[in-house]
Amino acid sequence: MPIASAFLVPGTPLPLLRRDNPPWEAIARGYEAAGQALAASKPDVALIYSTQWIAVLDQLWQTRGRIQGSHVDENWHEYGELPFDIRVDIDLAKACIASTAQIGVRSREVDYDAFPIDTGSIVATHFLLRGLDIPVVLTSNNLYHDGQTTESLGRLAAQAADAQGKRIAVIGVGGLSGSSFRQDIDIATDHIVNDDEDRANREMLALLERGDVVEVREKAPDYAQSARADMGFKHLYWVLGALGGQYKKARTHAYGPAFGSGAAVVEFQH
């Protein structure tokens, strides 16, 4: 597989919108460290799966060459806007679309002015690709796909890149534990709202760092359920799929809260 680098990153906009807030600044710095690692790996393209791009019919892939604009998050509108300017590798996206029939998944192109690009994709491209001339393939989280299907999609995307002779950075965008504060808080005191989930997050991160994929696979479903992990932790399966189901170890660049939920920046070494 033509892997240049691989990352698991959070989709919350809080570290981008309010990095002046200490708990979120740590995530922003971790994101930037991952961005440096990505740049050093010199990929030709970044393959991005975001849990926040929701699909229910088919698997959607961006095929608009350049996506520009400014987004206001539906939850965090009080903190300002998220400008974006993203270049898409259309050839590779179309190859990905063509490939998914072999696993029984129908894919569709998304090439529309003003299409509502999701917050997670914007945050990830901002922190990881800003200033780099690296196009992306963006794909959606079909709510009816499980981890296995998502892993297959990641594998097919990497194979499509390989067929085009492209080295890839693989990026799974999503959160860790899902419990969050339900009321306004002093954001300077933000922390993982549930101690058990905090413990589960740390255990999962330690497991990921060790690189024991067999144990990761064994424990991820229970973790996803008990910690209310974002979208069943499917963003991990995207990364595993693209990595061909194996990697050596991982490094956690940052771990912290996002309004009570868990967020981490993880780099996989393959």
Added chain:
Amino acid sequence: MKGSIVGGYLAPHPPHLVYGENPPQNEPRSQGGWEPLRWAYEKARASLEALKPDVLLVHSPHWMTQVGHHFLGVPHLSGKSVDPIFPNLFRYSFELDVDVELAEACCEEAREAGLVAKMMRNPNFRVDYGTITTLHMIRPQWDIPIVGVSANNSPYYLNTKEGLQEMDLLGKATRRAIERTGRRAVLLASNTLSHWHFHEEPELPEDMTREHPERFDGYKWDVRVIDMLRRGEVDEYFKLQPQFIEEAFAEVKSGAFTWMFAAMGYPNIPGELHGYGTVIGTGNAVMEWNLVEAGLADAPAKAAA
């Protein structure tokens, strides 16, 4: 003058209905489709006209918020709304005016009721397609100010019971805000009934030979609850609603219907069914509860006098 709620509508938001109508605001063109539901909305438009409301309040499941209940709080919003699920069908240029005074009153009353509530003040906010579709279908002239209300995710994050208790409080708070600001208000619950849907879209979306309920049990549930509501058995319906949500995957879980009925005081009056139909397999009913005809609100002329 004390304001009042003059009517409430179950006003679902499949973008297919806008697509089928081919209004100038929507880019994609169709050969029609989903006519029974679109004709149902024609009847609802006529009755809304007769009610002469000052404001339309819409609660949409596609503006889902995590911390509290949010209200649009910018006087004028415009832009192009593209449905993230059906971008091939819905790319709609909208302009709308917000009744900010009423929205702020709703927000204040919600806080008084112990809920977390916020105003959305960013002029570049992307209004969700559920809000826009419901508003277009009920009032395509866009000449009545609106209040847009988010769907807090509490029914999903907590559980159905606790979440809908919040929506009940939100509805009662909304009513108090309407009364204190003196508005004649119509409420719009932007909800589908049974929500089982196809997993692949027909090649030609408006090919009605392909449209049918996704599941028979969902259809039976829809018919059952519509019949109850037509008979005015509102109390019975709300006793049954948790089971309906559970067994029919009903979108009323997101809270709009509970919000609307709580605001109206759960009147046990017959709802008028303007029409029922499926959209990619989901069950959609356009229904009206006319509080003027029921003697629970004043007619327009009397209210003006």
